[in-house]
Amino acid sequence: QAAGECATGKTLEEGVLTIATGNPAYFPWVIDNEPAGGKGFEAAVAYAVAAQMGFEAEKVEWTSSSFDQAIQPGQKNFDFNLQQFSITEDREKIVDFSIPYYTSALAVIVRQPTIDAGVQPTLESLKSLTWGADANTTATPVIQELIAPESDPLLYDDTINVIEAMNANQIDATLLDLPVALYQAGAVMNDGVVLGQFAADESTSPDHFGLLMEEGNPIKACVDAALTALIDSGELAQIEAQWLQQATDVPMIR
């Protein structure tokens, strides 16, 4: 295969593609914190990209990395890293991103009591809520710029802590990628509700996920080519349909 040759001499270990994701890796991106199982959206994307690049499934090595490890200078221990990294201009200065493999809508989660108190899926109504977010995501600037709430948002290390803070009645609402929001509201929280979503293309800083690579990594061209091929063939859309719940009934926030 032509793509297989493309990666020759460019991977960490010859003939093997090393992919990193978070520990833990969350539903629905990876199922059961077990990326090698190939289950979950990102796990499936990873294997599809690998296959496109000419690596068989057994030639794929998984490793774990935190956000901080992903952006630290110096040698990386992965060829590419996927854990819902949003592509931003500032981050591009330090690391390389592939073309986007997913563009997420951002969704607002609240608890039932907040709904009962009369909150509406409108920007105006969201301003008076107390917001929380995962500090490592781009949700923070979106909250501040798009919603501009009256009180400063509280920030946490991960989504679970954000949800716990909501359970502890310390915050009213948070902004999550729509698939995560659906999962958290549906399966994790007792009384969580997805209040509404911002259309992916409408938000001022759309949340495009990219595969993260070391700055100047020569493999980027191959990865981009593989992703383009997957998009063109419609395979990526298929994977998305298989693993990510389609939310038809989540209202748009205006």
Added chain:
Amino acid sequence: MRPQPKIELNDVRKSFGDLEVIKGVNLSVHRGELVCLIGSSGSGKSTLLRCLNLLEPIDEGEILLDGYDISHPMLDPQPIRQRIGLVFQSFNLFPHMNAFENVMLAPRLNKKISRAVLTPKIEALFERFELKDRMTHYPDQLSGGQQQRVAIVRAMAMEPEIMLFDEITSALDPELVSEVLDVVRQLKSEGMTLVLATHEMNFARDAADKVCFLDKGVIVEEGTPDQIFQNPSEPRTRAFLRSVL
């Protein structure tokens, strides 16, 4: 019949753990008397005085003050201690208060008398013991002799009926000893009841009404200074006096 003793000890015993330090002491002290306890180091003089002040609960026997048993374990010792002053060898002034505050503390807290009422009384005390010009000095700004005199004034300020002195001159340089002993003489002349543990044999001989020789927790011999110093009847007393005189 002699009048009732001011203080009376009946067969008092006191142990620390397994070590019996006071082994059955009988002693009576009358109003206005000056009694000196002498004896070698470790004989139990300090412990006896601490028992009298109720700082240490006794194990057996009784301590009568004006005929009432003050050693009963269910009595609150606090008000009784206010009637019995105790001055220590090492002064034990409170270093964070000046001389005046040191003296004022106990009357102010115990008797709840206001500063305004107390101040002239305490100033008079300082005057009496020639310490007027040292009232605002802190302990570490005073000489040993002055510190010890302040400690005596501090005990006096509670207007006790008896004063106990535990080797109040042994931490002093020789030239300062006499100024403190003069204060003791003055107190005696004013009619205070006094019990002294002391190594100053000359003072005991000159000033005491009664001298008790303590050895290993027992009063071996007691009597007037003349009896004890001229004609000790016990061999142990004689041996002790030979070593210190």
Added chain:
Amino acid sequence: MRPQPKIELNDVRKSFGDLEVIKGVNLSVHRGELVCLIGSSGSGKSTLLRCLNLLEPIDEGEILLDGYDISHPMLDPQPIRQRIGLVFQSFNLFPHMNAFENVMLAPRLNKKISRAVLTPKIEALFERFELKDRMTHYPDQLSGGQQQRVAIVRAMAMEPEIMLFDEITSALDPELVSEVLDVVRQLKSEGMTLVLATHEMNFARDAADKVCFLDKGVIVEEGTPDQIFQNPSEPRTRAFLRSVL
């Protein structure tokens, strides 16, 4: 012409900051002599001995050992100190080593002699000063007199040519003083050159070859014990002797 002095001080001066403590001292000590420095507290006796041992650099003057200036600031004091032993009032034994290790430390490190060679020599020293049975005791298991004797043995083990003693008996209980002074007499009888700062006037009178009276950093008077104690010519000497005798 007398033989060359073992140690000679020429116009030695020493200040701590602005305080001049030694103000031009001249002194010579001959081989085998015992010189006693007497004088009130603060007169500079300890400082003078520390200067002799090069523990304090002097500011002016010179200190000659066998005629050579050992006070030159560019000389390494370490080998010279090994020739001059100094024993302190407070013993200063090393508390984490037993008596034997205390004594062995300096010869072993300084002269790089092996333990095996040193052991019999040091044991002989202990024997000589009647400390054989205390060799494995730690300082806090020894009485004050024994500690001081070990300190002397420790200084002796470096085989010094002169020994300086700084009030080696003042931290001792009276009954222990004589056992240490006996050791000093023994050293003198063996021909050691000795300089003592002392408050023991009786010892100075009996044993010294020369007595120097120091006052405020100056040797006011020096001479044989007889001259100093019977016929002091200076009024300051007389005043001092009156206060201590």
Added chain:
Amino acid sequence: MSRNTTDKTGIVAAQAALPAKISRTAYNAQKKRRSLMIASASTLTVVALIYVLVPLAPGWERVKNSFFNWEVLVRTFPKLLDAFLIDVMIFAWCAPAIAIWGLVIALCRDARSPALFPLRVFATVYNDVFRGVPVILVIYLIGFGIPGLGLSRTWSNPYIWGSLALILSYSAYVAEVYRAGIESIHESQRSAAKSLGLSHWHTMRHVILPQAIRRVVPANMNNFISLQKDVALVSFIGPVELLRQAGVEKSLLANFTPYVGAAIIFLSVTIPATRFADHLIARQNRERG
């Protein structure tokens, strides 16, 4: 015997109310029994009150489920224990390194020769910086910064750099403790050693240090107990030790019980250690006082 009538302190009144002559020994024994009873009773009451009142809070069920979930505890505890081995390991190699490096820094701060002046400056700045910055920041900066200087993969291992960060931070504290120890040795010990002709280094090595180090053992114990806890911070740059494992389990189960499990494991190590250090300090104080 004539009875005195003054009763300033109310002895008469008080004694009238007392039982007649009692045996002191019996009274003391009785008093001890009574105290013990009061003590037990009041302790029990307090515990019972907490036990009864807290579950009445409206959110108790949820909190209990989130924080004190027995099932989760049982399920995660073995993994937590496993992860704790990492803490123990990191501790095991950091502790001696800290003890040594801290001593080196302390000796540098004590260097007296003018040629060694840079060492003294270095040690002073070192202590200021590493005592001044939160340990977690040091871990971030070193753990992510140094590997970036272009080291091979083996050498950019987070265990190495996380441990280094701990060693650097804690050495500063330990060095200060040593220095206090060295300074607490009385000048007369130095004088004695010098008067015997010992060199500066021999004096330090054979006279000062053996005493100083012994004297600061309790203070250092406390430092090492803190270290035991701060080893957990290495998890922020990757290693999956106890705290991180608890975090992972928390994320996976959306339940905070693993943190309680971690707390239990920490306590089971630190309480005996603290107790021991306290005991050493108390003994030392007694010996000195």
Added chain:
Amino acid sequence: MSRNTTDKTGIVAAQAALPAKISRTAYNAQKKRRSLMIASASTLTVVALIYVLVPLAPGWERVKNSFFNWEVLVRTFPKLLDAFLIDVMIFAWCAPAIAIWGLVIALCRDARSPALFPLRVFATVYNDVFRGVPVILVIYLIGFGIPGLGLSRTWSNPYIWGSLALILSYSAYVAEVYRAGIESIHESQRSAAKSLGLSHWHTMRHVILPQAIRRVVPANMNNFISLQKDVALVSFIGPVELLRQAGVEKSLLANFTPYVGAAIIFLSVTIPATRFADHLIARQNRERG
């Protein structure tokens, strides 16, 4: 004067090599000048070496870009300073609370009456637990646990519970310091107060505590400097203080320079504070020694 011929210690040889009689004062002044020169020269050399060598590392450009990025520092520093106000605020209300609550715990541990035995047990267990668990775990458990009991919005504020967690943890350390102070007051002071007829509480209040608290000021200073650093841990349950703000900037810019900025801010507070505490301790040691 006859010259002795023994030269065991080589004085003759040494003196032959020395310049003839020199003025001591001049020699000392010269020596001081030389030391200063050596010191400056060697310090400069070391600094220069670091300055020249480190940038030669292959990854230096990248590390510099990631950690010492001037542009990023300038861009984020004002926000970091803003966030530091939160630390200052939290510190400002925690510190007095800790001072008071620590004292209460210390007094409980000192309670002697048998009826107060449960208080003593409570204080002992309290100290063991809160000194034994990492502060960050306490913050998680209290910061998420207690509000979960179903408190109203005002009362579930993370600032409150984060601060409470800090207060609880640090009070344990401070209480131990107070206790050490109380125990360091000589028994004779208690005896003196008792012999004057003062009650237990009056003795404590007017005689023991004023001396004890004064004596432990330096030790407590160190605790409060640590607190200043650990305030940052409150960020784990929400509040956006310095460390969190640095983390956010780090995420957004994928650059660690904000952490360096945070370290600078911490140092600018902790170095003077530590210096001051050291100075107090040194003075106290001098006074006692």
